[in-house]
Amino acid sequence: MATQPEVPVATVAAEPAVPSLVDRYFTRWYKADVKGKPCEDHCILQHSNRVCVITLAGSHPVLQSGKTIKSISYQISTNCSRLQNKVSGKFKRGAQFLTELAPLCKIYCSDGEEYTISSCVRGRLMEVNENILHKPSILQEKPSTEGYIAVVLPKFEESKSITEGLLTQKQYEEVVVKRTRAATDTS
């Protein structure tokens, strides 16, 4: 819940006087090079109530300029579609259980490239974002909010430990810097 004290009204400014919705309620965690694939970085938004939103990190290939998404599919195997996930009740029974490497969706780009997005956290799948099915460009326009991939609810006991294998914002930024340096070094 909100931890903000009295909010001063901002004078004319492009940025709000307060942090964004994401910054107010969520902590950003990262997983780089998911499944060994270079630069396929994911960003997990962890709410103070332990709900996690899986999103693409800014460095992910899909979010680079020039990439066009052809389609997105939640059918991750013959028998499993994330769209069929049904959750009921306060305790979210019936949800598909995800491990860190569980695939969430496949993104098909116009250049023929295919990307699999993984959960990165253990927990129950709450929902996948159907809005990006209908309008994939949202994923690229607003990857941290409307373009989220999925919502996962970790087990209560594991809510702290799930971030053990993930990078903080700072650590992630260092990884990206190193990568860029390495790229410029070789070129």
Added chain:
Amino acid sequence: MEMELLNELQKFLETEKDELVSEVPNPPPKKIRLQELEDGIDRMDNLSQNGEGKISIIEDGSIASKNSNLNVCNVCLGILQDFCEKDFVKMVCEKVGASGFEFTNLVFSVSFPPQLSVREHAAWLLVKQEMGKQSLSLGRNDIVQLKEAYKWITHPLFSEELGVPIDGKSLFEVSVVFAHPETVEDCHFLRAICPDCFKPAKNKQSVFTRMAVMKALNKIKEEDFLKQFPCPPNSPKAVCTVLEIECAHGAVFVAGYCYISLAGRYNKYSRNLPQTPWIIDGQRKLESSVEELISEHLLTVFKAESFNFSSSGREDVDVRTLGNGRPFAIELVNPHRAHFTSQEIKELQQKINNSSNKIQVRDLQIVTREAIGHMKEGEEEKTKTYSALIWTNKAIQRKDIEFLDDIKDLKIDQKTPLRVLHRRPLAVRTRIIHSMETHYVDEHHFRLYLKTQAGTYIKEFVHGDFGRTRPNIGSLMDVTADILELDVESVDVDWPPALDD
């Protein structure tokens, strides 16, 4: 001693009915008219039932309790023998005193075992028969009920012992429950004759409640009754036992607890105050809470053990409640003091208001427990109005927000907001934004006043909650919007009744 009594009684029996004089002190006025006749019949009841020569003591109960050889009355099961004399009343009053309750009057309630009604019915039928033989007719209402007789005797005794009057409207109740295990089965024959009076209900230990037994007795035909139940009834071996003596203060007495309910409306002026105490892992995250600030004083003044606070909806920590405030109700559990004048309640309200500027209370009043339903009704059915300070990422002009003023009854679909998803089921809720009014502030800010259906998540309607609330202000304006401030302007529930302050 016994011989003397026996002589006295025999003399009594020979007395003409007309000469009977009431010895019962101060019965209630409505009975005075039939007093003499009734008293005579009452005595006859007791005497004729003991036609086998057993003595039934009516007035001087002290003998009955001390004489173990004395037979127990087969109608009152000893209640008018052992349990309406000073010693017993004193014992009950000692318990009342020990409870620590404060009271200026009391209502006395007594519960007799159901089978006593059966015995009373048998006695009545027998008396009717006897009267019939003498060509006198007798109505059921001409007979004094045992309970009434019991109260006639005991009320003045209680009054004297406790020093307060008996008042049927009193909020303080002293209750005594009698049982007679020996004759529990006396009622069972009724089930065979009137089975539908004795349907098992959950939460009831026995199906033979007083209500059910009375119902069956009204239905059963005289002949059938006389066939199944001995008239006069058998004499029991033991007197009744006292199952429980309770005292309770307040409007409601439920399963061993008593509650008094208060209602009012609260305003919240702090953006840093939770509704209920915010404690995680034993650590308090934010100082105080709405419920504590209101209830603290009430708990003390009413000398209650605990409280249950509820309100018609609630607001977030950082949201103010303006206007007439939000209806709330507090149930105080086991109040040891519950008698307050409306002036005293007003003063109590003032005290609460003086103690904090974070909240203010109005219309504080004692209400019935049922009235709380009105408040919860409001939670789902009524509308609320809000004002929000909105930020937009794109620069806006007045014309960019005008269209919002014209939108009426906008339907929105809200998935369970992420911020409550950990404790609420995942669902989509359709809600209606009835109307909006915009006030331009500057290029990146405007105030939005909205009137919405109860249960609408306003913050999510503004920022869209990752696109999970649609439409939202952002999508309507094609901007990224965020909410900086939210106030509840009104909660449109007209309960509790407004008081002139």
